[in-house]
Amino acid sequence: MDGIIGSSPAMQSVYAITRRVAPSNASVLLLGETGTGKELIAGAIHALSSRASGPFVKVNCGALSESLLESELFGHVRGAFTSAVANRTGRFEAAHSGTIFLDEINSTSQILQVKLLRVLQERELERVGDGGTIAVDTRVIAASNRDLTKEVQEERFREDLYWRLNVVPIQLPPLRKRPEDIPELIVHFLNVYSAANNRDVVHVHEETIEAMQRYHWPGNVRELQNYVERAVVMAEGDEFTPELLPDDVRYGAPSSSTVSVRGVDLETLVREVVEQGVRAAENEKADIHSFVVNRVEKELIAQVLANCNHVQTKTAAKLGINRNTLHKKLKDYDLEATESDE
Ligand SMILES: Nc1ncnc2c1ncn2[C@@H]1O[C@H](COP(=O)(O)OP(=O)(O)O)[C@@H](O)[C@H]1O
Ligand SMILES: [Mg+2]
Structure with a gap:
């Protein structure tokens, strides 16, 4: 290959x-x-x-x-x-x-x-x-x-x-599904464009790699190739610093579709979870909507609850829901929380 x-x-x-x-x-x-x-x-x-x-x-x-x-x-x-x-x-x-x-x-x-x-x-x-x-x-x-x-x-x-x-x-x-390939691709294109432009950009900053692994790459390898070429042309020395990346890549684009977790964008992640949930619901011959939504909601509440040391007011505030609503859901899902927190 x-x-x-x-x-x-x-x-x-x-x-x-x-x-x-x-x-x-x-x-x-x-x-x-x-x-x-x-x-x-x-x-x-x-x-x-x-x-x-x-x-x-x-x-x-x-x-x-x-x-x-x-x-x-x-x-x-x-x-x-x-x-x-x-x-x-x-x-x-x-x-x-x-x-x-x-x-x-x-x-x-x-x-x-x-x-x-x-x-x-x-x-x-x-x-x-x-x-x-x-x-x-x-x-x-x-x-x-x-x-x-x-x-x-x-x-x-x-x-x-x-x-x-x-x-x-x-x-x-898609590239966002294989962030582990990104360091190799960077090195490959640095070599290609260093040779083509009589440059010798060889040192890639860790932050540069991290930013590139967080990015969602709608244009995939072609887009990455373009940014590496630009970086080689624009670099002043032999380092690929994060300043050489476009702002979208360096800071992450703000829209929700570009929020990413370990290089996988949130929407892809959610889609996969839901797909699996739907399949599980079908196997169980359960009502798909409540089967999937309840599991996701229970997991969300459980995680935020743990982050808030099981304090209800804090958890409700963090989730952005009313305290009574949280109280009811905790009962429904059989989750443990401290009753009063002050
Ligand atoms: N795995 C890869 N390794 C090296 N270069 C790649 C890789 N995938 C894509 N590219 C480069 O990215 C650009 C787009 O690739 P291409 O094969 O034309 O993609 P597509 O046909 O899917 O749009 C080309 O310059 C290609 O050389
Ligand atoms: Mg093509």
Whole structure:
């Protein structure tokens, strides 16, 4: 996995699937937020396959209009439309004996999805404006930064194409879920950009790492890469100090969605807890709402109570609820507190 950094368990399992699937001819679907390394993994699959000596062709399906994308992918014959002044080879043909990487596959139109399905099923295509068919020997790797199952549910993405592409899915984890990879990534990009800019920024402050591990990284590795590059360019000496980070990273953005606990943002954490709670409630055949909400509330009260040495007024104030309400909840949840605290 040349140039792919990160040894967290989540990335280890990505590498394992990548190695396993690479030598086959199977279609691969890469899923994950923007900047998580989908293109990098697509390149690795190609490089580790028997097609490595063939071409690796990338097409960003989100960047072109429907008609342009169609002739980009399949080619066209002269006169097929007004601006088609000559025959043009499509990218599928250009990728013959190699691999084609269809990025942002979720943004293709329904009509194009039908044509892609045909290529995958029949292994042949038609150039635009041409009646003849051309055999296709190209491995397909597709990527989406949207939840494709949801796109299918909402009928924006064809289910048959989804199953054709999704022979082997690989889910790239967001950076905020693997803060342990951050120090390695910093060192890697410091080396890359120090070399590129004739600098030698080698000392990373502990505070810099801590701030970066707290941050929620909506742009994932691409965003981190950008900040490290900026730091190398702006650094006065050989140190990566926290002052070189954008304020959002250094101080943490104020919105609730960016509050993070050990590098995991609060919303993600809550979502996971609730998902597990819902599953547990379903197993127990219990009323989901009270099952999950009561457990979360009991745990919250128990923790704040302990922090307040079991003093009720203090606990109520800290929770921001009325003392009588707290009193009732303590009884409901069978929690111990000192009655009077003064
Ligand atoms: N694990 C990683 N190790 C090193 N660089 C990475 C890693 N993941 C992403 N990058 C870098 O971040 C940028 C975005 O990666 P890319 O593969 O284009 O992401 P995506 O296709 O998911 O948007 C690229 O410059 C890539 O080299
Ligand atoms: Mg990309």
